[in-house]
Amino acid sequence: MNGNKVTLEHVARLAGVSIITVSKVLNNKGRISEATRARVLQAASQLGYVANSAARSLRGRPTQILGMVIPELVSPYFAEVARAAADCASQMGYDLAVFTTSRDPERERERVGTLLGGLADGLVFVVPIGAAGFLATLERSRSPVVLVNHFGTPTHLPVVRADSFEGSLAAIRHLLALGHRRIGFVSGAAHSSQAAERLRAYRECMMAAGLWDEQLVRPGDFTQQRGVEAGHELLSLEHPPTAIFAASDLTAFGVIAAARSRGLQVPEDLSVVGFDDIPAAAHSHPSLTTVAHPIPAMAQAAVELITRAMAGENVRDVHIEFPSQLVVRESCAPPPSNNRRKHR
Amino acid sequence: MNGNKVTLEHVARLAGVSIITVSKVLNNKGRISEATRARVLQAASQLGYVANSAARSLRGRPTQILGMVIPELVSPYFAEVARAAADCASQMGYDLAVFTTSRDPERERERVGTLLGGLADGLVFVVPIGAAGFLATLERSRSPVVLVNHFGTPTHLPVVRADSFEGSLAAIRHLLALGHRRIGFVSGAAHSSQAAERLRAYRECMMAAGLWDEQLVRPGDFTQQRGVEAGHELLSLEHPPTAIFAASDLTAFGVIAAARSRGLQVPEDLSVVGFDDIPAAAHSHPSLTTVAHPIPAMAQAAVELITRAMAGENVRDVHIEFPSQLVVRESCAPPPSNNRRKHR
């Protein structure tokens, strides 16, 4: 692997001193004569010595590193969370080590272990899916951990999360208020608890309004590609929807692309609502009506919680929930049938 | 810090076996009776045991982790690089540990040490600024390292980078071809070698055309906020520019915002070119003409190089340069004075 690992011993031998002396020089500890110091530094530099942090952390030095385990960085939502957390951590004098797990539970467990086993002083765990047994283990280990967006099994671990239900409800009600009656839904990835919340809000609202139609719900996976496909599926229905609520902004962009390729105008012929409020949502044309999580505030809360936990404060059962909020922009309008009636 | 660290010893004591036996059970090595195995697993689970990866890596096990050291995740450019690399790494069976350094050279050195010192099998180092002595050290250490976007001191370490000069040249020539004569420039952060390349292209091109005017160059820092300020500065000049080339897309958005707040239309009254081609550039209104780095290809190349290096292949002096490319969209048009002349 690593051609020739340079250790303290190599440096010590070259400088003609003991290992301990080298360690002291490099850590600025103890009293060392200028001559020795110079010789050691010269030797270390010559050999390209880099301290082995695994060994160092094994000796119990705090690392000033916060760990973050997150499913992926590919989706803008997670990228934003990582960004915001890195920002907060940096402001508090910590560095953030971000690990992606590709949603593989085994890997997740490993990465969490890597981080808590000496590498990081604390851990922010962005939970993709309720890993019940794992969380219980984590809980018992009493390591400084904060869960972000955990919706599954109840836990005593501190949790920071954003509501998806209320915001989704607001989105559907917004469409209903505009006069829409056939409202399609493209869901998020099957394993996501956030996706489940969004679907639940859609279902409850539509059922309460007596507008529920199973045909109007299409499975999705948060991606733009799937948005295109699902958009075509919905718009090919005998009674196509006049509005579509997508479980992510990317999916919403896909739906819009599908609509355009069929000659439909957004929002004149089709209203579209997304979820996430990624930066592109504000810059797109038309700008996208969407539901926003307050990501910076969430990251701030998570980092603050973890530092409090590391300081020894008891944060058991601290649960902080942030509201989601409908951001009305340009991608929604009254349904075309209403307009026609008006014009006649 | 960590309330009660659970080690193999604790598990062993509870299960009534030796430390080694526990290690064997948890690693599926050696021959263990079913009864013992069950007891050990039960004890480990009960105590919430998580292996200390520092100790483990100290014993020389490969970690299947690639390290990435990157200045920050806040700017979309770096976020995209991290995303793309995580994607590639994941496809090759590795996880990516992303470290941000806030551009602090001391931290940078530390993080690189952390990663190479046992945590990661290899390192992708996204270089913010030429840290000459550090790179020499790294080079001598013979660790598997790939530099991304290194432009400073020559090195034998493998380098993957994207050109900024040619793309910037193309951007300025595009504006010249449209008829612009007064072209403003908002530079990137002072310490960035990429920013320097962009400025160099602007200067050489404008000087060659006999259009150089120092007033037209404003210092920037890649941010949107600074784009707003610099935009106002440039548009307040006695002879304001009819086009502005910004060293980043965010800055370009800032310039556009400044122009709008002064009642100017883009691109009718002011043409704007950005740099980076962040996702929002395609979705903005008007969509942004910009210069793109082929980030996915770069990430792919970097990850491939690092895996080759880890496999023992000699990658000394391998330098791969990707071209930057002008992406023409809607934010540029002929200057208004030209139109007037035509109309008269």
Next chain:
DNA sequence: GCTTTATGAGTTAACGTTACCTCAACACTA
């Protein structure tokens, strides 16, 4: 009944680093 073999468990040592201690040499004070 004795050797061979399989099985399950434990021992030892080492990875690279650092906290804590010891120790030699020398320069002061009383």
Next chain:
DNA sequence: TAGTGTTGAGGTAACGTTAACTCATAAAGC
């Protein structure tokens, strides 16, 4: 001169884990 303090260096042990051994015990083969 003896005692005290300062300076510079080295020694020992420990962090948690695991590879390579060793060693009992019991089953199988002759």
